[in-house]
Amino acid sequence: xxxxxxxxxxxxxxxxxxxxGISFSINEGEIFGLIGPNGAGKTTTLRVLATLxxxxxxxxxxxGYDLSKQAGEIRKLISYxxxxxxxxxxxxxxxxxxxxxxxxxxKDAPTMVKKGIEITDLGKRIDDRVDTYxxxxxxxxxxxxxxxxxxKMAILDEPTSGLDVINAQEIRKLVxxxxxxxxxxxxxxxxxxxxxxxxxxxALISEGKIVEEGKPKALMEKHQARNIEEVFVRTVHE
Amino acid sequence: xxxxxxxTKKEIRELMTxxxxxxxxLVAAIFxxxxxxxxxxxxxxxxxxxxxxxxxxxxxxxxxxxxxxHTRAKSVFNSTSLSELQEGLxxxxxxxxxxxxxxxxxxxxxxxxxxxxxxxxxxxxxGAGIMDTISSGAVEGLIAYINTNISRELITQxxxxxxxxxxxxxxxxxxxxxxxxxxxGISPNTISSMLSSQSLLIPIVIMMxxxxxxxxxxxxMALEKENKTLxxxxxxxxxxxxxxxxxxxxxxxxxxxxxxxxMIGMQFYFSGFQFSVGVNxxxxxxxxxxxxxxxxxxSLFLALIAGLALCMLLGTFAKNYKSAQTLTFPITxxxxxxxxxxxxADFDTLPMALKIFTFAIPFSHPMLAPRALLFHDxxxxxxxxxxxxxxxxxxxxxVVWIFKTDxxxxxxxxxKWLAPLVRRRR
Numbered sequence: 001x002x003x004x005x006x007x008x009x010x011x012x013x014x015x016x017x018x019x020x021g022i023s024f025s026i027n028e029g030e031i032f033g034l035i036g037p038n039g040a041g042k043t044t045t046l047r048v049l050a051t052l053x054x055x056x057x058x059x060x061x062x063x064g065y066d067l068s069k070q071a072g073e074i075r076k077l078i079s080y081x082x083x084x085x086x087x088x089x090x091x092x093x094x095x096x097x098x099x100x101x102x103x104x105x106x107k108d109a110p111t112m113v114k115k116g117i118e119i120t121d122l123g124k125r126i127d128d129r130v131d132t133y134x135x136x137x138x139x140x141x142x143x144x145x146x147x148x149x150x151x152k153m154a155i156l157d158e159p160t161s162g163l164d165v166i167n168a169q170e171i172r173k174l175v176x177x178x179x180x181x182x183x184x185x186x187x188x189x190x191x192x193x194x195x196x197x198x199x200x201x202x203a204l205i206s207e208g209k210i211v212e213e214g215k216p217k218a219l220m221e222k223h224q225a226r227n228i229e230e231v232f233v234r235t236v237h238e
Numbered sequence: 239x240x241x242x243x244x245x246t247k248k249e250i251r252e253l254m255t256x257x258x259x260x261x262x263x264l265v266a267a268i269f270x271x272x273x274x275x276x277x278x279x280x281x282x283x284x285x286x287x288x289x290x291x292x293x294x295x296x297x298x299x300x301x302x303x304x305x306x307x308h309t310r311a312k313s314v315f316n317s318t319s320l321s322e323l324q325e326g327l328x329x330x331x332x333x334x335x336x337x338x339x340x341x342x343x344x345x346x347x348x349x350x351x352x353x354x355x356x357x358x359x360x361x362x363x364x365g366a367g368i369m370d371t372i373s374s375g376a377v378e379g380l381i382a383y384i385n386t387n388i389s390r391e392l393i394t395q396x397x398x399x400x401x402x403x404x405x406x407x408x409x410x411x412x413x414x415x416x417x418x419x420x421x422x423g424i425s426p427n428t429i430s431s432m433l434s435s436q437s438l439l440i441p442i443v444i445m446m447x448x449x450x451x452x453x454x455x456x457x458x459m460a461l462e463k464e465n466k467t468l469x470x471x472x473x474x475x476x477x478x479x480x481x482x483x484x485x486x487x488x489x490x491x492x493x494x495x496x497x498x499x500x501m502i503g504m505q506f507y508f509s510g511f512q513f514s515v516g517v518n519x520x521x522x523x524x525x526x527x528x529x530x531x532x533x534x535x536x537s538l539f540l541a542l543i544a545g546l547a548l549c550m551l552l553g554t555f556a557k558n559y560k561s562a563q564t565l566t567f568p569i570t571x572x573x574x575x576x577x578x579x580x581x582x583a584d585f586d587t588l589p590m591a592l593k594i595f596t597f598a599i600p601f602s603h604p605m606l607a608p609r610a611l612l613f614h615d616x617x618x619x620x621x622x623x624x625x626x627x628x629x630x631x632x633x634x635x636x637v638v639w640i641f642k643t644d645x646x647x648x649x650x651x652x653x654k655w656l657a658p659l660v661r662r663r664r
Contacts, residue, residue, distance in 0.1 A: 013648060050473045053644050072475070080473040086466035103474045145470075 003028045003063055003153055003184035004049065010057035011044050018044040020208035021058065026201075031175065031185040033199035035192070035228075037236055041208040042188040043083060043157055049186065050080035050155050063152055079151035083158040083188075085142050089131035093122055093141050096130060100145050108150075116148030119174060135162040143171055147178055154178060156187040160194060172198055192229040202228070206236045258564075264571055287376040288335035290315030290326040297346030299355060302391065303384045303408075304341060310380055323360070327415075330362060336373040337361045339381075349388065352400055354409040357381055363416035363426040365584025366433045366609065374426040381410060417586075417613040421522055432519050433609060434581075439504070440534075441577040441605040446500050447542060448573040448601055451493020452549035453566045458485055459553030460562035469647065478641040482634060486546040493542070519612075530611040533619055537604040540626040544600040545569065547633035554640050576602035584609070585618065600626045 002025040011019040019041040026032040034042050047053045049060065051071040060067035062074045087096045097116040101109040117126050120140045125133070133141065139162045146154060159175060160168035168191075175198055179185050189195050195202055196216050204212040212219060212235045216228055225231045289311045293304045296318075307313065315329040315338065326338045340358035349355040359377070364370055388407045392399050414421040414429060421429060462468040471481065519525065526534075549569055556562040576599050579592065585606050588596060596602045603622035610618045640646055 047469075047647070050469075052469060052472055052647060072477070075473055076475040078473065080470065082466065082469045084466050085470055088467055089465060100470075100474065103476050142470075 001028060001064075002026060002061075003030070004032075004186065005061040006045075006049075006058070007060075008058035009045070009048065009055055009060060011041075011048055011053060012056045017208055019048070022203075022205065022208070022210045023058075024203050024210060024213060026184055026186060028184050029179055029182055030200045031179045031187065031198050033195040033202040034186065034188045034205055035190075035195055035202055035232060036188075036205035040205045040236075042205055045205070046080070046155050046157050046186065046188060047082075050078065051075055052080075077152040078155060079146045079149050079153070080155045081142055081146040081157060081159055083161055087130045087138065087141055087145070090129065092129055093117075093120060093126040093133070096141065097145060097148065101148070104149055112148045112150070115150075116144040119144035119147055121170070136164060136167055139163050140167060140171070143174070147174065147183075151183055153184045153186070156185065158189055159187055160189070160191065168194070192227060192232060196228045204232060204235050211235050264568070286310060286312045287337075287373045287380070288312045288314055288330065288333055289377060290317075290330040290335060290338040291341070292317045292320060292323065292326060292338060293341045294318055294320060294343040295341045295345040299346040299349050299388055299391070299407075300341045302387055303345070303357075306384050306387060307339060307380060310383070311377070327360060327362065335362060337377050339377070349392070349407050352403050354403070354407060355388075357384075357408055357410050359410050359412040359425075361412060361414040361416075361426050363414050363429065365587035366416075366426075366430045367583035367587070368430075368581065369583045370587050371426050371430045378425065378427070381408070384408065417615075419522065419524075419613070424522075429519075433524075433612070438581075439501070440608055441580060442504060443497060443501055444538065444541065444601055444604050445573040445577055447493050447497040447538075448545045449566070449570050450496045450500075451489045451542065451546055452569040452573075453562075454489040454492055455485055455546050455549040456553040456556055456562045456565050456569075457559060458489065459550065460556035460559050463556070464558040472641070472646075478638050479634075482547075482550060482637050482641060486543060486550060486634075489546050489549075490542055493546075524612050526608065526611055530608075533611055533623075534604060534607050537607045537619065537623055537626070540623060540630060541600050541604045544626050544630035544633060545573070547630050547637060548572075548600075550637045551633055551640070554637065554646055572599055573601050575599060576605050580605045580609075597622070597625065600629050 004024075004026040006025065007023050008021045009019055009023070010017065010021050022041070022045065024032075034045060036042050044053065048055055049062065049067070051067065051074055055068065063077050065073045065077075067074060087093075088099070091099065094113070094117065097113045097120075098109070101112040101116070104112065120126060120137075120143070122137060122140065125137065130138065130141065139160075143156075143159060146156065146159075154175075156175065160171050163171060172194060175185055175187070185198075187198065199216060201213070201215050202219070203210045212231070214222070216231075219225075219231045220227065223231045223234050225234060289307065291304060291307050291313050293300055293316075295301075295303075314333040314335055315326040317326060320340060320342075323338065323340070330336075330338055338360040340360070342356060342358060345355040345357075359381070361374055363374065385406060385408045389404050392404050392407060410425075412423065412425050414424055414426050416426070416429060462471065472478075549566075552565045552568070553562065556565050576596055579588070579596050580602070585593065585596065596606075603619075603626050606622065607619050610616075
């Protein structure tokens, strides 16, 4: 069964078509990468699937729910990590995770917070105020927040953005583990190595349209490329 | 272009926005309107007051008093018999007059015997605002002028006259009719002063609560955007109504706490200016009951919710902390306008257009409620409650609707007149 089914999705901002009728589906437990140049429509697509933006045309089904009619049900099952997200600066890291966990089943909240603290790996700094965190610490807190709720579907926009090599690697492993535990992951990234390492399948999006879709290896073979970066350059720029 | 010129040009370009100028233009317009109102009061003060005169005294001092009144006031009812008092009151009331002044038969006789001559004044009071008591003040001035003239006459006639008597040869016995009630022994100015001193604090409390709590709500929305927490919040399993209501309730609680702290200081400040006029309005039945306080509390609560909903609506346009500060300005103005209006005039005596305008501002109602309740005008209070409740529900519904659309995140709007404001904050 497909976790996400997108058919002819159109999203406009005024007279500008940001997404021009894209279609794709993601299987349960799969890690699906959406890659493309800046302004291609990746973030808009992710925001639509995260129930933040309405759609102008087409249809989206997430985990069996119609996005246009059952956004409330979808929000119970998904977790969204925006690219430039932040946290409430006057809270400590722990208080922030607790605040988020309180929106879910109260009996699961302590376990969620515990898991979140483990993922963030902030040590004693978890009890410091968020406004004292470095960019990398903030990102780890937000990744912890996104994955601690055991979502059926995680939508991650540039999950390793702002992290150093070591931290980024840990987050990638975590995403992989999360998917292995049954969570479907949809992510976008500018890091082609990351996409190649993480994703079961990818879609290349350019100017609001999907220009290529498939497994990374198959795409590399098709385009006689040594890596996804070459596929990206050949597909998007040539 | 020099470095200085380049920077100056860039700064001016950044500052030349509607957000910079609209609030100042609004302030200028409000002050201009207030200036016109004050000018109107001055014009009214120079006009002769409309009165009725019943003169039963045909002797010298009665004639002096009557002549001065006829010369310096517009008399619409003249009689020589006290039996025509009711007819006179009706005529003066119909002609929008301010008082009937009775010069009794023994007026001159008493003064000659060095006993104070008595003016019986029946006031027709229309409202308790500053503007409403101008005419009665003018009549009081006339009576003082008569007093001076009689003093001068007494000194001219007899230089050995008793000094303390000659300084005040007349006295007033007054009865005021206000909102179908009779106040024996009190002038309109006294009633106005008493009511003003009782109700001055409430508008200031309301204004402070609205300004403080409103600022909190608008800033909260701006910080959600500035700190990039809004997107996360909107994808959590929580109803939009809960987000909106939660922010409003929290701001109301904090706003109330801040207002209480502020008012403790203000209470001490005001106590330094308060003075007793020696009249207890309770003896005339002008007192707020515990039920009235419940009505006022309800009115205040609903106005606060309506105000915060309005702030929330404005907050959806705020992109950051700086723009939020600008957006608190219209709310401050909306809270100040009814405060000034209720200070200057009674709701009942306002021109119809100003009445509608005042009624339309939700913050007006808790300011109007205490005085209305003192005179059992429940129609205004209950009508106000219904209006403010409807205003709050509609505004909250609009905010929730905005939370369900893309507008909150991408700032697009169908309303073209809002476009510059929205673009500015994107």
